[in-house]
Amino acid sequence: MSVREKHVLGLSGGKDSAALAVYMRQHHPNLEIEYFFTDTGKELPEVYEYLGLLEGFLGQPILHLNPDRDFDFWLKQFNNFLPSPQSRWCTRQLKLRPLEVWVRPMLEEGTKVYSYVAIRADEEYREGYSSKHKNFIVKLPFKEELIDKQGVLDILFGAGLGLPNYYSWRTRSGCTFCFFQQKIEWVRLKEKHPDAFEEAKAYEKNAVEHGSPFTWSQGESLKELEQPKRIEQIKQEHKKRLARMLSKTQVNPLKPEIELLDIDDLYGKSKVCVACHK
Ligand code: SF4
Structure with a gap:
């Protein structure tokens, strides 16, 4: 019996994941990839705009994974304490949990899920969703192909997408109130x-x-x-x-x-x- 496979690529609204989506479309056009965005409900309008542009380029819709419970719900669960670098419940509950809920049934029915992650050649692999499930396989194409920050820019400008509009004033995607902001x-x-x-x-x-x-x-x-x-x-x-x-x-x-x-x-x-x- 052939093993079922699913290919997924998470977009954050940032430049690297967008460039990876473009790269995969250009270099692996036959791979059926599902692009997804985990929406905290507190994103910048520029993020949605950019995802719209990207949908145009990819010629397919980006799946929005909305958390079943929103920021206000989780804030109450955490005694109204704001998330912080020391207590990053927001990423866990609003970004990673929806992904986990989405892929779990696939993994359990025996599908191999390949997740393409935009870690560049000039970066360390940083923490993300790391399922311990043996069927969940993380792929890092930019690392394998030695694509660095300049490479990412070349991909985005070459595709006519450029950078998300918020780059004129902030370099981070994610929530409007992200505590990682300077x-x-x-x-x-x-x-x-x-x-x-x-x-x-x-x-x-x-x-x-x-x-x-x-x-x-x-x-x-x-x-x-x-x-x-x-x-x-x-x-x-x-x-x-x-x-x-x-x-x-x-x-x-x-x-x-x-x-x-x-x-x-x-x-x-x-x-x-x-x-x-x-
Ligand atoms: S963007 Fe910032 S505030 Fe939003 S989930 Fe991520 S770490 Fe938390």
């Missing part, structure tokens, strides 16, 4: 999506009132961060970092912005995850 990204969230900033502020106020030790951004509340003087300070600090980095980097005049693509290159690597930020 302070400058919070400032820009306030400028670009004031409603989302206000929502994050309200979640934070509620959490602090319930005794949460965490604020979204380390060391200060969003209320403190949004004070005009503080905003100015954050912008100045960002400018200085950028200038320092530019003075050390040989910028390609044809692609000046590309060298500065990842905010983490400016602020040091923070722990991000495959499910949210690839």
Whole structure:
């Protein structure tokens, strides 16, 4: 009896997973891949826009896996404590659990599930959904084919997709209020999506009132961060970092912005995850 196979590729709304989808379509057109997006319900509008563009390129719909229970449900379960790098219940409950629920029946009926993950050649394999099931097989095509960050950009620009629109002000996909954001990204969230900033502020106020030790951004509340003087300070600090980095980097005049693509290159690597930020 032949073994059934299923090929899946998770999109985060970020550049790497999008490039992998393009790459697989271009290099493995005969592979029937199901593209999916686990939707936390707290995503940037730019993410949906970009997924729409990608659907156009792929010529097939992207499956949205919605969690059975939303952020507000889980927040209550976690005593109104905000998720944080120390307690990342959001990724577990809103990103990984829906995937697990989706693939479990396939694995149990004996289907081999191949999951294509966009870890680049220039990165370490970071944590993502790792089923212990013997039928769940993770594939890392960019690692195998030695495709790095520049390779990813070449794929996206070559396909006419470019980068998601939020790249003009933030380099991370994922929730509007993601605590992995740098302070400058919070400032820009306030400028670009004031409603989302206000929502994050309200979640934070509620959490602090319930005794949460965490604020979204380390060391200060969003209320403190949004004070005009503080905003100015954050912008100045960002400018200085950028200038320092530019003075050390040989910028390609044809692609000046590309060298500065990842905010983490400016602020040091923070722990991000495959499910949210690839
Ligand atoms: S994007 Fe950030 S806040 Fe959202 S699930 Fe991922 S880690 Fe949590």
